[in-house]
């Protein structure tokens with residue numbers, strides 16, 4: 001598997017610095033006649049884990065899709081120092097892999113064949129997979145403890161097992177930037193931790209960069225180096241989890257009544273029943 005350093009631009013190789021994995025400036029996206037992203041700036045350093053949070057409809061998935069080149073956006077987006085617009089489809093697929101919120105599962109497809117699809121950018125057009133593609137697929141299945149499922153239809157796996165297969169396909173792609181849209185969606189708390197620990201381990205082992213969206217705020221804050229709070233298609237806060245997961249910001253942008261307490265690995269967000277907007281009077285945080 002290639003490392004983040006392999007994706008350096010020529011100038012970066014010469015200067016010895018690593019270009020940021022993502023530099024997005026003034027990104028605007030309109031869908032169905034409505035402005036969904038309205039001037040978003042986002043930088044993700046190589047090797048960093050950044051999680052985008054925000055209320056339903058804030059534009060999180062849209063931002064992820066724009067970064068992944070899956071929909072047209074104005075403004076500028078660079079991946080590892082190369083303008084996104086200059087990356088062809090196959091070239092982009094070797095740099096960035098997206099795990100969608102609900103990936104389409106081809107009917108009856110076996111786990112092995114699904115993960116092998118991740119090797120498509122390395123196969124000649126209309127050509128067959130090589131021995132190297134098959135070996136890479138076996139290696140990823142083994143790495144993610146999925147070998148025993150190789151011949152099973154993907155549709156028969158549990159939610160947690162399936163999530164691991166989606167990650168496996170992204171890893172087989174050999175991309176160093178992982179875009180994860182709600183990777184813990186529909187997983188129980190144990191499987192949420194298992195999947196995020198796995199992503200973090202892979203990040204360290206393979207020098208990956210992670211840009212994710214998540215709704216589970218406490219667990220999101222435990223894994224992210226930085227968080228970006230999106231609301232109404234704009235970035236309204238960004239920084240380390242402690243700077244973003246505050247009672248004030250969550251009350252303002254989620255209309256949520258929460259208490260935020262210090263945890264060993266980041267702030268813990270506890271929902272508190274009661275009228276929105278009265279947390280400072282009835283539920284002091286400090």
Ligand SMILES: Nc1ncnc2c1ncn2[C@@H]1O[C@H](COP(=O)(O)OP(=O)(O)OP(=O)(O)O)[C@@H](O)[C@H]1O
Nearest residue numbers: 031032034036054055056057058059060061062063
């Ligand atoms: N093709 C489309 N046409 C029109 N509007 C769209 C289209 N796709 C998305 N939208 C709208 O864009 C807004 C942002 O959607 P997006 O999926 O990015 O939000 P999100 O923050 O990921 O939400 P959630 O937390 O609910 O997953 C929503 O209001 C959605 O209805």
